[in-house]
Amino acid sequence: MAANKLTRADLMSAFWRYIFFFQMGWNYERMQSVGYCFTMLPILKKTRPDPEEFKEAFITNLNFFNTMPVLGAPLIIGAHIALEEAGASLETTEGLKVGLMGPLAGVGDTLIWALYNSIIFSIGSVMALQGNVLGPILVILLVLIPYTALRYWQFFWAYNQGTSLVASLGSGAIRRITELATIVGLIVVGGFAPSIVKLTTPLKWSREVTLRGETVTQTVEVQPQLDSILPYLLSVLVTFLAYWLLKKKGWSPTRVIALLFVLGFVGGVLGIFG
Amino acid sequence: MLTALILAIWAYLCIFDILGPTFFLGFRPLIAGFGTGILVGDVQTGMMVGATLELMALGVYTYGGATIPDYTVGAILGTYFGKTLGFEGGVALAIPAALLLTQVDVLNRFLNFIFVHRADRYAEAGDAAGFDRMMIFFSHIIWGLSRAIPVFLAVAFGEDLVQGISAFFQANPWFNRGIMVTGGVLPALGFAMLLKILPVEQYPAFLLLGFVMYAYLKIPLLGIALAAFAIALVFQQVKYRAKEA
Numbered sequence: 037m038a039a040n041k042l043t044r045a046d047l048m049s050a051f052w053r054y055i056f057f058f059q060m061g062w063n064y065e066r067m068q069s070v071g072y073c074f075t076m077l078p079i080l081k082k083t084r085p086d087p088e089e090f091k092e093a094f095i096t097n098l099n100f101f102n103t104m105p106v107l108g109a110p111l112i113i114g115a116h117i118a119l120e121e122a123g124a125s126l127e128t129t130e131g132l133k134v135g136l137m138g139p140l141a142g143v144g145d146t147l148i149w150a151l152y153n154s155i156i157f158s159i160g161s162v163m164a165l166q167g168n169v170l171g172p173i174l175v176i177l178l179v180l181i182p183y184t185a186l187r188y189w190q191f192f193w194a195y196n197q198g199t200s201l202v203a204s205l206g207s208g209a210i211r212r213i214t215e216l217a218t219i220v221g222l223i224v225v226g227g228f229a230p231s232i233v234k235l236t237t238p239l240k241w242s243r244e245v246t247l248r249g250e251t252v253t254q255t256v257e258v259q260p261q262l263d264s265i266l267p268y269l270l271s272v273l274v275t276f277l278a279y280w281l282l283k284k285k286g287w288s289p290t291r292v293i294a295l296l297f298v299l300g301f302v303g304g305v306l307g308i309f310g
Numbered sequence: 311m312l313t314a315l316i317l318a319i320w321a322y323l324c325i326f327d328i329l330g331p332t333f334f335l336g337f338r339p340l341i342a343g344f345g346t347g348i349l350v351g352d353v354q355t356g357m358m359v360g361a362t363l364e365l366m367a368l369g370v371y372t373y374g375g376a377t378i379p380d381y382t383v384g385a386i387l388g389t390y391f392g393k394t395l396g397f398e399g400g401v402a403l404a405i406p407a408a409l410l411l412t413q414v415d416v417l418n419r420f421l422n423f424i425f426v427h428r429a430d431r432y433a434e435a436g437d438a439a440g441f442d443r444m445m446i447f448f449s450h451i452i453w454g455l456s457r458a459i460p461v462f463l464a465v466a467f468g469e470d471l472v473q474g475i476s477a478f479f480q481a482n483p484w485f486n487r488g489i490m491v492t493g494g495v496l497p498a499l500g501f502a503m504l505l506k507i508l509p510v511e512q513y514p515a516f517l518l519l520g521f522v523m524y525a526y527l528k529i530p531l532l533g534i535a536l537a538a539f540a541i542a543l544v545f546q547q548v549k550y551r552a553k554e555a
Contacts, residue, residue: 055330055331056330056331057329057330057445057446057449058329058330059328059329059330060329060330060445060449060450060453061422061425061426061429061445061449061450062329062419062422062453063419063420063421063422063423063425063426064419064420064422064423065423065426066426069426069429070425070426070429070445070449071330071445071449073429073433073441074441074442074445077438077441077442081438087436090436090438091433091434091436094432094433094436094438094441095430095433095434098426098429098430098433105332106332146507149371150504150507151504153335153338153371154368154500154504155535157338157340157364157368158365158368158531159531159532159535160340160361160364161340161360161361161364161365161368162361162531164340164344164357164358164360164361164364165357165358165361165362167354167357167358169353169357171340171357171361172340172341172344172357172360175335175338175340175341176334176335176341179332179333179334179335180333180334183332183333184333212546212550215546216542216543216546217542218508218509218513219513219516219538219541219542219545219546220535220538220539220542221504221508222508222509222510222513222516222517222520223516223517223519223520223523223534223537223538223541223542224520224534224535224538225501225504225505225508225517225520226516226517226518226519226520226521226522226523226524227520227521227523227524227529227531227534227538228501228520228524228531228534229497229498229501229521230521230524230525231524231531232365232368232497232501233494233495233497233498233501234493234494234495235491235494235495235498266525267525267526268525271498272521274495274498275498275501275502275505276502277498278498278499278501278502279501279502279505279506279510281502282499282502282503282506283502283505283506289370289378289499289503292499292502293379293496293499296492296495296496296498296499297492297496299495300488300491300492300493300494300495300496301488301489301491301492302488303491304484304487304488304489304490304491304492305484305485305487305488307487309491309495310487310490310491
């Protein structure tokens with residue numbers, strides 16, 4: 037098959053389709069399949085001038101597809117385009133898609149959705165609660181610029197790397213970056229959790245004590261006592277309770293939300309917490 | 311009515327963003343609330359409601375495709391009604407609204423199957439232009455309207471309901487107290503979900519280090535994040551140098 041050379045305009049056409057429409061029409065049946073196919077169509081039209089061949093590629097690229105849209109998807113698309121330009125068969129390109137979408141989704145979810153977003157949204161929200169307009173603006177800038185740059189870079193890097201991509205992804209670089217991000221995540225969660233999970237108690241009790249013949253009322257407040265054992269003790273306990281229920285007891289997040297809601301609401305109303 | 315329309319369009323845009331552009335993550339409550347604050351002329355309430363919901367929801371956004379309470383619509387309605395009810399009232403209204411709409415997300419992710427079936431037909435016919443039209447004009451409609459319509463209805467017709475809720479809050483201050491404590495406790499779930507995906511048992515020391523930096527050394531969050539990055543870099547340099555040597 038004599039594949040046609042792609043121009044910069046073809047690549048940009050696929051890139052913009054990816055940027056604006058990648059997850060449109062997401063559905064349980066085949067997830068990102070329509071967005072993926074939509075992204076590839078300008079390329080397929082060029083590489084497969086024969087209408088029957090084009091149709092076959094059109095149908096095949098509507099197969100199930102799902103990965104992390106920001107970190108992962110552009111790598112796969114870029115590499116796919118390079119293979120397509122080199123005249124690879126549909127079996128090869130489907131193999132590439134299926135082979136990379138799972139592992140990249142895991143890495144992307146952890147790095148971007150879980151770690152990066154949690155950090156920037158925690159900082160932005162704490163600033164916003166202090167009435168600082170820069171909080172949400174900072175978050176938007178920290179999304180807009182790095183996300184878009186990252187997506188552009190992956191797309192063209194993978195296209196230029198082409199078939200050697202799979203080899204370079206396996207070289208351990210991804211594993212090392214993931215480990216780095218994981219350590220950052222652990223330290224940050226350790227610090228952020230007590231700053232954001234707020235649970236204190238206003239409980240106190242008074243008793244009459246007789247000191248050298250005089251009766252005085254002594255008031256013992258519970259919170260300062262707890263603080264002297266460990267600062268943020270109740271916050272730490274409730275976070276570990278939620279973690280334990282999720283991880284060891286296999287509770288669903290919704291069930292944990294329900295429990296925390298009842299604990300917080302009833303505790304607040306009764307004046308045990310607050 | 312005009313406000314209802316404007317906020318409905320904002321809700322549509324917030325969800326449109328995550329389906330493609332991902333330029334401002336409008337579906338996150340901090341951003342949805344902030345934008346609503348600008349649109350209704352009460353940025354402070356928008357930020358307060360949005361940030362409170364954001365911290366409650368933190369971590370439930372860990373995975374891309376998961377269905378969770380609709381804090382986006384929650385933040386928009388919470389900000390709009392919070393303008394008159396006050397910020398606690400806004401939050402108290404946002405949570406049930408978000409929970410109520412959880413199932414709408416499931417429904418629309420299911421209904422979207424019509425696009426993939428239409429796409430199959432376009433592909434069989436080799437009709438790329440028809441497929442392109444469907445993608446550009448229609449592929450976001452179910453998702454967008456599933457957020458825009460509830461916002462429109464609540465803002466256009468919810469005034470009486472909100473008056474009633476407002477009167478209830480004034481008569482029952484204990485309710486606000488319960489809601490505020492809940493707001494402080496719910497982020498525990500977010501952190502628990504983060505901890506679940508992190509190798510806590512392999513590296514407990516890092517978690518402890520972060521806690522000490524905040525609880526005892528009182529380092530601000532941004533400082534902790536920077537220190538964490540430095541520590542991770544040093545850790546890897548030592549680890550891999552030892553291995554390579």
